[in-house]
Amino acid sequence: MMQFRERRRVIQVIRTVYDPDLKRGRSELVGKIDKAAPVVTDRLQKSCTAEELSEILTYLDDRHNRLRNEAVRAGAETLPAQMREAAEYFRTHRDDDARAFATEIRLAWEELKTALRDSGFSRNKLLKKATERAEAAPVAVQVAAEEVAEPAEVPPAEAPVRKPRARKAKTARVVALNTEVSKADETGAPPAA
Numbered sequence: 001m002m003q004f005r006e007r008r009r010v011i012q013v014i015r016t017v018y019d020p021d022l023k024r025g026r027s028e029l030v031g032k033i034d035k036a037a038p039v040v041t042d043r044l045q046k047s048c049t050a051e052e053l054s055e056i057l058t059y060l061d062d063r064h065n066r067l068r069n070e071a072v073r074a075g076a077e078t079l080p081a082q083m084r085e086a087a088e089y090f091r092t093h094r095d096d097d098a099r100a101f102a103t104e105i106r107l108a109w110e111e112l113k114t115a116l117r118d119s120g121f122s123r124n125k126l127l128k129k130a131t132e133r134a135e136a137a138p139v140a141v142q143v144a145a146e147e148v149a150e151p152a153e154v155p156p157a158e159a160p161v162r163k164p165r166a167r168k169a170k171t172a173r174v175v176a177l178n179t180e181v182s183k184a185d186e187t188g189a190p191p192a193a
Contacts, residue, residue, distance in 0.1 A: 002055045003027070009035055013044065013056060038063070
């Protein structure tokens with residue numbers, strides 16, 4: 001079974017080989033694959049068996065699909081913010097570039113609406129669920145408040161929480177300019193007349 005380690009710019013292809021001297025398996029670097037252009041080189045192909053090559057190709061396909069899925073998800077996640085930015089752009093621009101962008105966006109928008117509808121996310125269903133959630137939330141809070149007749153028990157804390165210590169107020173000693181002042185004056189006694 002092959003192992004794959006992803007490094008900064010390469011994917012290391014590693015084979016585990018049994019070493020009779022050590023009486024255990026040891027890792028052996030078979031080759032490297034460039035992450036920017038992930039293809040099996042001739043050198044790597046020559047140093048692998050047919051089964052190992054199959055494992056490498058399966059790994060590269062899975063990696064490609066995983067990266068593509070992550071990119072598609074990130075695109076869907078950031079689409080609302082991008083649409084708001086595009087709306088701001090079209091409010092301020094009316095040139096030929098804006099017209100070309102608008103045409104492309106309209107085509108993509110129709111494709112997106114069809115995909116949403118086919119996936120079960122039609123506009124009517126989404127709006128209906130959103131209004132149901134908005135109406136149900138205040139009712140649930142009200143019912144929960146009515147059901148509580150006595151104060152709820154507070155569960156024990158997982159770890160004791162330390163209260164921050166109050167800092168002691170630092171007082172500055174006032175040094176009298178008149179050196180003939182008595183000790184009683186320093187302690188707060190009324191001055192002698």
